[in-house]
Amino acid sequence: MSEIDILAIFAHPDDMELTVGGTLLKMKSLGYKTGALDVTGGEMGTRGTAKGRHEEAVEAARILKLDVRENLGLADGHVFVDEESRTKLVRVLRRLKPKVLLTHQYDDPHPDHNHIAQLVREAARLASMRRYDEEFGQERINVPMVAHNIFSRLLAPSFIVDVSEFAEQKMDAIKAHKSQFYNPDSDEPETRLTGEGFLSELENRTRYFGSLIGTTGGEPFYVREALNVDDPIALLTRPMNLYS
Template sequence: MTQRTPDLSELSVLAIGAHPDDIEILCGGTMALYAEAGAKVTFAIATNGEVGGGGADPAKIAAQRFDEAEASTSRLGADLIWMGFPDEMLFNDRASRVAFIDAYRQARADVVFVHSTDDYHPDHRIAGQIAIDSRIPAAVPHVRTRYPALDRIPHLFVMDTLGGISFEPEFLVDISRHQALKEELLRLHASQVEWMQRAYGDDYIAEARKQAEVRAGRTRWDFVEGFRSVPTYPVTGGAELLPGDWRAAAE
């Protein structure tokens, strides 16, 4: 069956991250492409990120990370949904399922980007599983939450893992024109730039750049983000929903 090429300006795109800055690291360039094309872009962040910092007061860390997430989404022209679950303690239960369903519904999502269930961090894995499990219920009217059900089941793309470990991309998106913006968004998460350097000796912006270079591989592009399509029934879309220049990884 021939797929109609969609008008990206008509799409509502939702990216769900476990922590503030996860989305920027794993699909920030792709979100910039959607925003450039006129799509409505929403970041939904599951946890407060309150243990990801060196301060003595986790509540102050959470407040700072919220401010940083607001600065990043504002710079991109995206909306922000802040779920507020505890960092390092995200579980797949009724409360989290309802919150994720409401994120789908609040964003009126047509396309959703989610964590891999094979990523290194338990919050990432759990967030990915909840997001996948919430896809169909988000469009079921008798699943009643704060927001009305979606009119149709959205399509899901799985984001790369941190460092690309245990992940084979199915599609590669050229983010070369927006790599600088991606790094700008990451720098707005200033507490994390400092914390990762102090706690782990890790320049995480440089690591994100390196991953985008490695994913570019033998393509003609300089920087790439990789994704897989969630193929579960019912199939409601595919690679035609990706923005900008993209190619199948197997080409």
């Protein structure tokens, strides 16, 4: 398996598409190798089956032009920051060697999402320690940097990625999860996500975060570290503040 530059680690097989699909498309267009790691198979979902959801994930990965999409195989609804989960994730990180990780935010109302925010940070650090899981025989890696997507809790973003050119493809990847979203032919139970309004809610969200940086589409992130900026003039004169 070849190494990748950026890896999105999210709980369920449509979370990555909903939150960072545009960023992954953009990174691919800039020549980076991109990947996604679904932590669970989404088998607890109200709609769909594990097998059907796997097929949808494969189709969405094709639309997003991902180099890699894998599943960590933890139990949906039962993701915890424990030794087994950390070791599994460290092994994936050491094999794929991503420089940047995208993941959930802390305090997300879904416990899997919340735990994964912590699990990813711990595994990122442990993967850099030579003696951790040494007996498995993998080399340590440099600590990948973690950017948390902002979705369910309101936080000021550290940065917003301009995904204007990719908003449509992002929606196509979301819609590849046919069992999860609006489908008038489905006779499975309705949820908030399966309502007709949810997809336009997602489009509005992308437009809103774009509007904050003066573009038509954006995806918001926060990082816990201070950002090391070489050229503040180049940074600050990008079209980011419409209201000064």
